[in-house]
Amino acid sequence: MTRQISSTLLRSGMRLGRTLYDEHGRVLLSGGIEIREGFIKKIQKDFAVVYIDDETSEGIEIKEAVPIELRLQTQAVLEKQWNLWSQNTSLNKVSIDRDVVTDLRNHMKQLLSILQGTTILQEDLATVASYDNMTYVHSMNVAIYALILGVSMGLPEGMLIDLGLGAMLHDIGKIWVPIEIINKPGKLTNEEYELIKTHAELGHEALVNQHELSYLVAHCAFQHHERLNGSGYPRGLIGDEIHLFGKILAVVDVYDAMVMHRPYRRGMLPADVMEFLYSRVEKEYDLNLVALFGKKVSMFPIGTEVKLSDGRTALVKESNPNFPGRPIVRIIQNEQGEAVTPMDINLIDQLHITIVNAGGNSITDYFID
Numbered sequence: 001m002t003r004q005i006s007s008t009l010l011r012s013g014m015r016l017g018r019t020l021y022d023e024h025g026r027v028l029l030s031g032g033i034e035i036r037e038g039f040i041k042k043i044q045k046d047f048a049v050v051y052i053d054d055e056t057s058e059g060i061e062i063k064e065a066v067p068i069e070l071r072l073q074t075q076a077v078l079e080k081q082w083n084l085w086s087q088n089t090s091l092n093k094v095s096i097d098r099d100v101v102t103d104l105r106n107h108m109k110q111l112l113s114i115l116q117g118t119t120i121l122q123e124d125l126a127t128v129a130s131y132d133n134m135t136y137v138h139s140m141n142v143a144i145y146a147l148i149l150g151v152s153m154g155l156p157e158g159m160l161i162d163l164g165l166g167a168m169l170h171d172i173g174k175i176w177v178p179i180e181i182i183n184k185p186g187k188l189t190n191e192e193y194e195l196i197k198t199h200a201e202l203g204h205e206a207l208v209n210q211h212e213l214s215y216l217v218a219h220c221a222f223q224h225h226e227r228l229n230g231s232g233y234p235r236g237l238i239g240d241e242i243h244l245f246g247k248i249l250a251v252v253d254v255y256d257a258m259v260m261h262r263p264y265r266r267g268m269l270p271a272d273v274m275e276f277l278y279s280r281v282e283k284e285y286d287l288n289l290v291a292l293f294g295k296k297v298s299m300f301p302i303g304t305e306v307k308l309s310d311g312r313t314a315l316v317k318e319s320n321p322n323f324p325g326r327p328i329v330r331i332i333q334n335e336q337g338e339a340v341t342p343m344d345i346n347l348i349d350q351l352h353i354t355i356v357n358a359g360g361n362s363i364t365d366y367f368i369d
């Protein structure tokens, strides 16, 4: 009974389809409540996209792949370490909190057991973030995506735990980059970009001497911006000079950055981001990893609005596991944009119709650090 809408379309009287959490994981507004005028500005300030329940979305169920409690607890552990290190300006003196490592390891084990039983990730991870905790949410999402890829490659459990830890900590070097630059909306100047780029090396430096962690975890921070053709940073490594974990993180980090909603732009739909990644395989991203990842995440998350090739607007109702580009959709508007009596069609049976416009943003709106 739920669909996604841009928060700019919220009106009083609408019913919230999913609970909204603040940056510390506390409930802001519970799912099911009626939106009052006074809430709208606050929601719009913190969230780009929200779920609502209404008649049009009757029978559309959002699937939660990873329990929200596990996400919030894991993000809170990362936040704890982030805050501890933020007070310490001297990089060579930092040491990671032993409890943080134990907690993160345990959370990664729980996450693994969930993802090992997941054939395809149906949940739209892009919608759960509030703008204020985006760094932690992004790290969590990257861990979920990296692990789902690692699991489907059949990596052994010890490696998967290291991959999950490396994913959680991959951007931790940003602690030592000025916060105004990290949070700057839109395009950065060349000097600012050069400063942002230092986070890969700084993260490596902070993590490499931690005896609690494998050197592979530090290498996730070091290599997640390397690209196959040598165009990445910090070292411009080429091809197999990049560790498998670096190649995995390159794919899933960019994927999450592009699907994630930001204060100044809506995220792109997974199908569009996969197009983008495919356009750069072998040059920047590993073809096999991109292809495998495309099979593990839902191309059109349930509850999203899409435009069809015949001009009509529809909501994604259910995905067809073997045909990720052809879900079951519910027509809600005709070619003229007028509301119609909702009608479900299965795009597998209607091969002349395709989804033509999903996200609505052009690739040039995106800048990935």
Ligand SMILES: [Fe+2]
Binding pocket: 170, 171, 199, 224, 225, 369
């Ligand atoms: Fe990064």
